[in-house]
Amino acid sequence: MKTPWTAKNIPSQQGRRVVITGANSGIGFHTALELARHGAEVILPARTETKAQGAVERIRAEVPDAKVLAEIIDLADQSSIRAFAARTIERFPGQSLDLLINNAGVMAIPTREVTVDGFERQFATNYLGPFALTALLLPSIKPQPGSRIVTLCSNAGKYGKIAFDNLQSERRYSPMFGAYTQAKLADLIFALELQRRLTAAQSPILSVGAHPGYAVTNLHDSGPGAGNSPMKILLNLLHPLSQDAHHGALPTLFAAVSPTAQPGGYYGPDGFLETKGNPTAAKIPAAATDQAVAARLWEQSERLTGTTFASLGSLTKADAPYVPSVLGK
Numbered sequence: 001m002k003t004p005w006t007a008k009n010i011p012s013q014q015g016r017r018v019v020i021t022g023a024n025s026g027i028g029f030h031t032a033l034e035l036a037r038h039g040a041e042v043i044l045p046a047r048t049e050t051k052a053q054g055a056v057e058r059i060r061a062e063v064p065d066a067k068v069l070a071e072i073i074d075l076a077d078q079s080s081i082r083a084f085a086a087r088t089i090e091r092f093p094g095q096s097l098d099l100l101i102n103n104a105g106v107m108a109i110p111t112r113e114v115t116v117d118g119f120e121r122q123f124a125t126n127y128l129g130p131f132a133l134t135a136l137l138l139p140s141i142k143p144q145p146g147s148r149i150v151t152l153c154s155n156a157g158k159y160g161k162i163a164f165d166n167l168q169s170e171r172r173y174s175p176m177f178g179a180y181t182q183a184k185l186a187d188l189i190f191a192l193e194l195q196r197r198l199t200a201a202q203s204p205i206l207s208v209g210a211h212p213g214y215a216v217t218n219l220h221d222s223g224p225g226a227g228n229s230p231m232k233i234l235l236n237l238l239h240p241l242s243q244d245a246h247h248g249a250l251p252t253l254f255a256a257v258s259p260t261a262q263p264g265g266y267y268g269p270d271g272f273l274e275t276k277g278n279p280t281a282a283k284i285p286a287a288a289t290d291q292a293v294a295a296r297l298w299e300q301s302e303r304l305t306g307t308t309f310a311s312l313g314s315l316t317k318a319d320a321p322y323v324p325s326v327l328g329k
């Protein structure tokens with residue numbers, strides 16, 4: 001039998017610098033903790049200074065010499081994303097990052113909410129935010145083997161559909177099997193399309209997707225709430241299939257550091273229905289591999305966020321410096 005991949009398999013991360021979103025809670029926290037334990041310098045942006053600092057202290061309680069930096073980002077606010085990216089680039093100039101982990105997310109918010117940018121909140125937080133953050137930080141990622149962008153997807157993404165006539169759920173809003181599954185399918189489409197574009201630009205940076213199965217975290221309370229909604233009842237029924245947040249973090253960690261993770265790979269738990277277990281290659285739903293949908297979604301995401309991946313083009317045009325374009329507001 002194949003030996004399961006665990007946190008003990010994480011190679012030394014000394015000298016590596018990581019940005020991980022949503023690391024004050026759940027899967028992100030355990031991902032940050034293990035990376036810090038193995039020597040990485042972790043930049044940990046949360047929605048508030050208090051949340052970020054709290055996570056830094058919890059990591060230091062376990063790893064006293066951890067190199068962890070508290071930062072602030074709101075992925076549902078494009079100006080906050082740009083401000084975080086600008087601070088990071090100023091603090092760590094040049095190509096100075098090894099890993100970007102797009103982990104933060106929200107699930108099944110009961111009623112449609114609109115962000116300051118006019119986007120539906122789940123699409124904004126789970127997809128457009130990570131898209132823009134990746135565009136802004138890609139020029140800071142070292143163009144060398146080992147550099148990676150990991151995007152958190154979901155097993156539920158296989159129930160998703162990219163509804164170009166309803167991207168922001170403006171015509172109809174379905175909290176879980178609509179807005180959430182669409183955003184999470186978009187994450188996987190993005191991870192795969194980003195790899196195609198990195199490969200075309202002959203970049204050694206990898207884009208890899210991961211999903212945690214069903215992990216017990218704050219996600220199931222922060223969105224659907226702690227009450228007795230049908231979604232909450234369903235989640236409770238599925239509880240025997242769940243695992244803890246540490247195990248939920250293993251596919252992300254595998255995607256981020258395993259030498260065997262593949263370009264454009266997708267990793268999740270190996271158990272029944274991919275809900276729990278040890279990291280393995282996850283099944284990629286057919287909807288995530290439609291390249292026409294990927295190209296159309298990419299173009300709309302650049303337009304909506306005002307960000308571009310011009311740095312990918314400049315990899316092949318030596319004289320073209322990267323100039324991030326931003327939302328004109």
Ligand SMILES: NC(=O)c1ccc[n+]([C@@H]2O[C@H](COP(=O)([O-])OP(=O)(O)OC[C@H]3O[C@@H](n4cnc5c(N)ncnc54)[C@H](OP(=O)(O)O)[C@@H]3O)[C@@H](O)[C@H]2O)c1
Nearest residue numbers: 022025026027074075076103104105154214215217218219
């Ligand atoms: N748990 C599961 O079973 C499961 C299954 C499939 C996929 N996932 C994915 O795994 C990822 C991590 O979720 P989790 O389960 O660890 O949930 P979690 O414990 O609720 O953590 C989510 C993190 O995202 C942060 N976040 C939410 N909205 C944000 C925003 N606007 N800006 C910045 N950060 C924001 C949260 O910050 P606050 O503390 O401020 O809310 C929190 O740190 C998500 O992408 C989720 O979709 C989870």
